[in-house]
Amino acid sequence: MRVLVTGHHGYLGGVLTPLLQAAGHEVTGLDTDYYLDCLLGPPPGGIPTLRRDLRDVTAGDCAGFDAVCHLAALCNDPIGNLNPELTYEVNHRATVRLAHAAKAAGVTRFLFSSSCSLYGAGPDDRPLDEDAGFNPITPYGESKILAEQDLAALADDTFSPVFLRNATAYGFSPRLRGDLVVNDLTAHALLTGEVRLLSDGSAWRPLVHAEDIAAAFLALLEADRSTIHGRAYNIAVTSENYLIRDVAELVAEVVPGSTVTFAGGASADARNYRVSGDRVVAEVPGFRPRWTVRKGIEELVEAYQRHGLTIETFRGERHQRLRRIRALTEAGRLDRDLRWTAAEAR
Structure with missing residues (x-):
């Protein structure tokens, strides 16, 4: 397939694009390049690139592609809280405009990088499946719900949106994110000797390796349309739900000489949920997650x-x-709208 990957110069994009290429797909990236030089090690191999703000994408940009893998977003809760209205503009409204543009250009499959953040705070400790109610507690989580709802309305015989509700990611990428919990705890353990928790560690969180998220995109790209059309999938492993304090203890086991510590005033994290990853494994035979948190550390x-x-x-x-x-x-x-200034435009 000819595949357009938005946000290809981000954390997940740096893992997904090489995987798509290795599978024989023709890949083009689209990115506004906030994180272009945010590298740890050499960059992934170059691919044709459209330097474009997601808010400005047109049908012409989508012409000739069979599928879109849409990763681009304001990517986490702290950035979402910085400017909630901008989060809704980019993560919700610009996503829907992209989908309209893709549909008008004849793109038939639209894989949307959603998030388990839309579950927010689970009612109890049972793993939530894709039919569970939404309970977002941040603009980021709510923006993903709104995007899913409007994308679902576009589904028809010619356009198939699919929703990948990613669990909290971890693992190495050439454009490493240090603000993800496993990546952060491991770095502090290795480089300071402290596995430093900013909360009391009592919250549940589903965790999934970046490579398993990329593998899910590839499997859903190649899956039979009749199976996945309009479906939502938790990209997670049911057995890989952890209390944050247990993740910290696991890091301390793997990194010799490190000890778990708590930041001053550490309190409970309101984001508290477990999820089931059984649906994607049952319905998409091409997807089999490979990673555990221990291996990722x-x-x-x-x-x-x-x-x-x-x-x-x-x-x-x-x-x-x-x-x-x-x-x-x-x-x-x-x-202030997170657009490049005239001096930076190129």
């Missing part, structure tokens, strides 16, 4: 050491998404 330790990661670099703007956005804004490179 071991991978991260090896990658951090191999690339000479320091705690100063890890905590800086290169690997912390909110700090990166603030740095670009304070330097006058992005305006």
